[in-house]
Amino acid sequence: MELSLNNLGKGLYINGIWRAASDGKAFDVINPATEEVLATIADGSVEDGLDAVAAAHAAGPAWAATPPRQRSEILRRAFELMIANKEALARLITQESGKALSEARGEVVYAAEFLRWFSEEAVRILGDMSTSPSGDKHIMVIRQPIGVAVFVTPWNFPAAMATRKIGPALAAGCTVVLKPAKETPLTALAMASIFEQAGVPPGVVNILTTRRTAKAIEAMLNDLRVRKFSFTGSTEIGRVLLAQAAQTVVKCSMELGGNAPFIVFADADIEVAVAAAMVAKMRNGGESCTAANRFYVEKPVAEEFTRRFVDAMAKTRMGNGLDENMQLGSMVNASTRNKIAELVDDAVAHGARLCTGGKIPAGKGYFYPATVLADVANDAGILKEEVFGPVAPIATFESEAEVIALANDTEMGLVSFVCTRDLAKALRVAEKLDSGMVGINRGIVADPAAPFGGWKQSGVGREGAHDGLLEYLESKYIAVTW
Structure with a gap:
């Protein structure tokens, strides 16, 4: 049947x-x-x-x-x-x-x-x-x-x-x-x-x-x-x-729950990092426990990564998911959509720069656009809560030790993402991250043949x-x- x-x-x-x-x-x-x-x-x-x-x-x-x-x-x-x-x-x-x-x-x-x-x-x-x-x-x-x-x-x-x-x-x-x-x-x-x-x-x-x-x-x-x-x-x-x-x-x-950090080191291939970021953030419209929730970009490449990432996010087509041309459907309900909007509005009110998206569209359906926030303070509320939507807040860092401390500064520990050309650095950082899973130069880790689960x-x-x-x-x- x-x-x-x-x-x-x-x-x-x-x-x-x-x-x-x-x-x-x-x-x-x-x-x-x-x-x-x-x-x-x-x-x-x-x-x-x-x-x-x-x-x-x-x-x-x-x-x-x-x-x-x-x-x-x-x-x-x-x-x-x-x-x-x-x-x-x-x-x-x-x-x-x-x-x-x-x-x-x-x-x-x-x-x-x-x-x-x-x-x-x-x-x-x-x-x-x-x-x-x-x-x-x-x-x-x-x-x-x-x-x-x-x-x-x-x-x-x-x-x-x-x-x-x-x-x-x-x-x-x-x-x-x-x-x-x-x-x-x-x-x-x-x-x-x-x-x-x-x-x-x-x-x-x-x-x-x-x-x-x-x-x-x-x-x-x-x-x-x-x-x-x-x-x-x-x-x-x-x-x-x-x-x-x-x-x-x-x-x-x-x-x-998750609060996944997405770390981009200065030696990363920016094209690879942006592609991985799009998957890590936008898979399932961001409504995923493994979605990248906090973007930490090393200062020397922060401007370039942000520009290229914003360009990719801005091109995301949003509409009824049954339309084959749409890449981003609706959120599951009004309360989920409204929580996302509140987190974005609060971040902007506290100094974050809205680069794209950030506005609930008019009409029927619980839609929220692909959104990027830059210049987000490391103690911002949006970095502490699981957004569970198509929103990417970007903060910067200056050293490996600093970003590991930032990434681990959460009660969650489901998944982390690391982008770098240096495999030794990637594995060294992966070992120090308090999470049950780590993706290196990729935006998805789930696989039926792999043990899925978190720490803390x-x-x-x-x-x-x-x-x-x-x-x-x-x-x-x-x-x-x-």
């Missing part, structure tokens, strides 16, 4: 069945580029969330006992279905998130790759065997699925954040409940259809769409059948959820790579003598 908005399930997906919310409530999904209603879908209750947990728990033993090769082949079929439905999925993502269609197509391919990667990892759940130092026994270690996993995903990558969690969970033999963002639930419902077509048994993947997120998540975290929780979102909400998960000692993975208050655990699979496995030590 080819996916489309018209044939998409509009209810909760629990135990392989599409159904309305238990109390009949529903909510509208809005197209942020037009402010029109896309669809009306079920607004799940606490009871619905617990029903989803019950379905996942009941399906758990059979799925855990399913041979790894069989789980692998199901994930591979899901990958193939995503690719076959790439255009329909991309249009759906654009309609509910506002992002440019080219960005949405890229997301579908990226999201699908997690299913292909973990289809291959499913058959690599390895154990260990050794002899104890005393020689009195053998030490056998096996790895088993942790159990029911609950996921909360954000609106900025509605497909990729789902597959990055569901892929390893299913590969490990876990069953899941996914609570997608209220702004972008339709992509999750499309994914439910894809998993169903791929052969995932009823109850293994459950989708809870709801605006009553806090109560539903609290109830599920307090349910002793839930043994794993993974959240992607803000650090503020992550702290609250970690505290709730602690009550039942649920194992957590948290991919939280940017998160706990890793997604992707073999590390991502291990998040859903428990080690069991068996002492044996023969």
Whole structure:
């Protein structure tokens, strides 16, 4: 079946069945580029969330006992279905998130790759065997699925954040409940259809769409059948959820906020640096936790880098993401757009120079243009907060030690970017940066085969790579003598 908005399930997906919310409530999904209603879908209750947990728990033993090769082949079929439905999925993502269609197509391919990667990892759940130092026994270690996993995903990558969690969970033999963002639930419902077509048994993947997120998540975290929780979102909400998960000692993975520095040294290839900066800043319209948030440029090249970067940003075409000619779509909602505008206005009021953009356009849709601010003071508020939009504030530095101190002066530590022709310098600086990932002379680091995650208050655990699979496995030590 080819996916489309018209044939998409509009209810909760629990135990392989599409159904309305238990109390009949529903909510509208809005197209942020037009402010029109896309669809009306079920607004799940606490009871619905617990029903989803019950379905996942009941399906758990059979799925855990399913041979790894069989789980692998199901994930591979899901990958193939995503690719076959790439255009329909991309249009759906654009309609509910506002992002440019080219960005949405890229997301579908990226999201699908997690299913292909973990289809291959499913058959690599390895154990260990050794002899104890005393020689009195053998030490056998096996790895088993942790159990029911609950996921909360954000609106900025509605497909990729789902597959990055569901892929390893299913590969490990876990069953899941996914609570997608209220702004972008339709992509999750499309994914439910894809998993169903791929052969995932009823109850293994459950989708809870709801605006009553806090109560539903609290109830599920307090349910002793839930043994794993993974959240992607803000650090503020992550702290609250970690505290709730602690009550039942649920194992957590948290991919939280970022405040990524983008460092341009004087010896950098400026053309390469500008190209990397455009990707690091403008991928997904800047609505990404890995987006470059603070630009630090060494003084000798600050003027040239700024001029060339401003020229590139000013040429960015903004409009309805469904228009093939647009490179920048709308922000996801009014509050996100308004926060961006407030940060820019505050920076200008405190002395920053507006080089391009900076004004909310008239008309429908939550649009904000590509914006560059120069002469930003190193203690400016816009350098302390995650902008989460197409805004690039530029500050300058004079030494390697100074810029490392500036880059590390944050509670976040997700990703950093470094541009220089000197590989030794790049690696030396990379080692000193307090972040879980570093991009050198490039503006994107994410890859399903690499461990994605941050230091400090940017998160706990890793997604992707073999590390991502291990998040859903428990080690069991068996002492044996023969």
